[in-house]
Amino acid sequence: MLAGKNILLIIGGGIAAYKVLELIRLLGKSGAKVVPVMTSAAEEFVTPLSVSALAGAPVRTALFNLEDEAEMGHIQLTREADLVVVAPATADLMAKMAHGLADDMASTLLIARNKPVLLAPAMNVAMWENAATKRNVDTLRADGCAFVGPDEGDMACGEVGFGRMAEPAAILAAIEGQFTEGSLNGKRILVTSGPTHEPIDPVRYIANRSSGLQGAEIARALLARGAQVVFVTGPAAAARPEGAEVIEVETAQDMAAAVEAAGALDAAVFAAAVADWRVAQASNRKLKKAAGKALPKLELVENPDILATVSQRKTGRPRLVIGFAAETDDVVANATAKRKRKGCDWILANDVGGTRPVMGGPDNQVVLISEDGAETWPWMSKKQVAEALAAKISEALA
Ligand code: CTP
Numbered sequence: 501m502l503a504g505k506n507i508l509l510i511i512g513g514g515i516a517a518y519k520v521l522e523l524i525r526l527l528g529k530s531g532a533k534v535v536p537v538m539t540s541a542a543e544e545f546v547t548p549l550s551v552s553a554l555a556g557a558p559v560r561t562a563l564f565n566l567e568d569e570a571e572m573g574h575i576q577l578t579r580e581a582d583l584v585v586v587a588p589a590t591a592d593l594m595a596k597m598a599h600g601l602a603d604d605m606a607s608t609l610l611i612a613r614n615k616p617v618l619l620a621p622a623m624n625v626a627m628w629e630n631a632a633t634k635r636n637v638d639t640l641r642a643d644g645c646a647f648v649g650p651d652e653g654d655m656a657c658g659e660v661g662f663g664r665m666a667e668p669a670a671i672l673a674a675i676e677g678q679f680t681e682g683s684l685n686g687k688r689i690l691v692t693s694g695p696t697h698e699p700i701d702p703v704r705y706i707a708n709r710s711s712g713l714q715g716a717e718i719a720r721a722l723l724a725r726g727a728q729v730v731f732v733t734g735p736a737a738a739a740r741p742e743g744a745e746v747i748e749v750e751t752a753q754d755m756a757a758a759v760e761a762a763g764a765l766d767a768a769v770f771a772a773a774v775a776d777w778r779v780a781q782a783s784n785r786k787l788k789k790a791a792g793k794a795l796p797k798l799e800l801v802e803n804p805d806i807l808a809t810v811s812q813r814k815t816g817r818p819r820l821v822i823g824f825a826a827e828t829d830d831v832v833a834n835a836t837a838k839r840k841r842k843g844c845d846w847i848l849a850n851d852v853g854g855t856r857p858v859m860g861g862p863d864n865q866v867v868l869i870s871e872d873g874a875e876t877w878p879w880m881s882k883k884q885v886a887e888a889l890a891a892k893i894s895e896a897l898a
Contacts, residue, residue, distance in 0.1 A: 501676050501895055503531030508581035508615070510606045511551065513541020515656040516588040516622035516665035521546060523587060523668040524554040530672065535577060536560070539593065539606045560605055574605060578613040583678050586610070588622035588665045591633050597645075598636035618646045618678060620671050625661030648674035651881075667878040673888040677724075683894040684727035690765050690818070691719045691729060691744075692772035692806065694736025696752045700798065701783040708773045709859040712736025714824075715771035717886035719744050722769075725890055730765070732758045734772060752778065752803035759806050766897055767820040769889075770807040770844075773859070778803050811843035820896050822846045822889075825869075828853030832867055832874050839869050846870045848889070868892070 507527055511520050527534050534555040538548055540562075548559040560577065578584065586593060586606075593606065602608040610617065619640065627633060628650060641647070649666030666674070693715020697705040712733055719731045719741035731744040732755055740746045747762075749755045752774045759768075777800035787796050807823045821844040825835035828851070835849030848866045852858050856879075858865070865879045877888065 501530050501891060502527065502679065505532045505582045505679060506535065506580055507532050507675065508535050508537065508577055508584045508609065508613075509555075510584065510586045510593075510609065511536060511538045511542040511546070512586060512588045512590040512593045512606070512622075513539050513544060514588040514590045514622045514665075515545060517542050517545040519665055519668055520587050521550060521554055523671050524551065526668055526672045527675070528554070528556070530676070532675075533557070535581065537577070537606055537609060539604060541590070541592075562605060574609060575612050578609055578615055581613075581615050583675065584610070584613050584615050584617040585620070585671070585675060586617065587620035587671060589619035590621075591623045591627045591630070591636075594619065594621065594633065594636045594640060598639040598643075616644070616646065616678060618648060618671075618674055620648050620666050620674075621650045621663075622665030623650070623663050624655060624657050625659050625663040628661075628663040646674070646678065648884075666884070667880060669878050669888065670880045670884040673880075673884055673891055676891045677887050680725045680891065680894065682726045684722060684725035684890070684897065686726070686728075687766040687897055688728045688730070688764065689722050689893070690732065690759065690762050690768040691715055691722070692732045692755060692759065692768075692770045692774075693719070694734035694738070695773050696734040696755060696775045696803075697750050698752065698775045698778040698803075699750075699782040700779050701785065701787045703786055706775055706777070706779070707735075708775065710734075710736065710773035711860045712738035713862070714864060714882045714885065715769075716741050717883045718769055718771055718889060721883075721886040721890035722893070725894055730762045732762070732772070734774075751775075752806070756804045756806045756809070759810065764816060765818040767822070767893055768810055768818045769822045769893075770810075771824050772806075773826065774806060775803060777801065805842065807844055808842040811845075820845050820893060822848065822893075825849040826852045826859070832869070835867065835869050836874065846892075848885075849874075 536555045537560045552559045596607040602611045651664045694712030695708045695710040716738040723743045729744040732747045747758045780799040780801045811821045823844040827834045839847040847869045868875045
């Protein structure tokens with residue numbers, strides 16, 4: 501994905517600097533060349549030796565270093581880069597950037613750059629929420645800087661809130677996102693999303709907790725890469741993705757029909773939480789209670805399995821079929837068996853029985869199961885999961 505890309509990585513002085521070592525490893529794995537620069541504060545948290553060993557390149561630290569400058573001038577460093585990444589982007593580094601200060605190697609490179617920049621902020625929650633930081637972030641956004649994170653959670657300082665640096669996998673996905681424009685041009689991809697409603701009578705139905713957010717974010721991430729997206733959604737709370745061909749359905753049977761009608765597809769992502777059963781004989785009149793009358797008995801019948809039907813098509817099967825698996829026990833084992841049973845290429849499994857809510861919540865933690873085994877992704881926002889998935893899809897369809 502990042503083969504041949506040159507990333508100028510500026511490491512700021514914060515405890516999150518240790519996570520940058522993992523980021524460097526991930527960047528190397530995806531084929532990028534990392535040119536590391538550390539502020540003097542960063543050197544208090546990780547050693548230049550570790551950084552340079554992982555990056556396979558010398559670390560630049562001081563601005564006025566004869567040897568470094570003789571080898572490659574600092575201006576040249578930004579000219580050769582495809583992207584500048586600042587991680588962790590401390591309050592101090594962002595303040596310098598917002599005000600155009602240039603008193604060390606990192607800040608000088610940032611003001612001298614002629615390439616896009618991606619910031620991964622990390623700081624204590626009060627620093628992040630401080631009015632000055634907010635002003636600086638607004639200025640940097642207006643200047644065209646891209647951001648990933650910060651995340652909400654426990655911090656090294658013991659406080660809880662926004663300020664934790666995004667996980668290395670999420671930063672990698674955001675870096676890939678900087679190079680993705682058009683990577684799915686001309687590809688037609690179906691996304692199912694949201695819950696289904698299975699009527700009992702005209703006022704009651706069987707539903708589930710799906711908000712449709714993960715499906716909508718996947719559609720957006722695919723659209724951002726130039727894909728043509730057919731978005732088949734049940735009655736979900738989440739906003740519909742702009743630019744997609746949106747087909748609103750209510751029941752699993754409607755969803756199955758809409759998917760059949762979608763025509764030829766390069767890939768299909770089944771993110772909908774489809775009801776497994778519907779009421780055999782939904783009443784067209786409201787069921788009434790009356791003294792002495794027996795309780796209504798709901799007889800259920802199985803709904804068509806849309807994912808399995810598309811996965812097992814004899815003709816016209818999309819090249820890549822991706823399902824989700826919502827599990828409460830033995831997540832990986834159950835989802836691995838589900839992938840085989842349904843015949844899809846990948847399954848994104850998530851634990852919906854944990855204490856942190858996935859269904860209806862803003863974040864997700866998935867395990868990607870393919871023929872090659874299981875790959876556990878860290879907790880990320882649903883948007884970040886969608887971006888990481890869109891990156892994998894572009895790679896697979898390339
Ligand atoms: N799915 C589908 N049609 C159905 C049921 C599920 O397309 N009638 C898809 C979902 O969109 C998801 C995947 O199948 O991508 C797995 O859904 P899940 O509810 O986890 O699995 P089930 O097949 O319902 O199996 P079980 O309830 O036994 O876990």
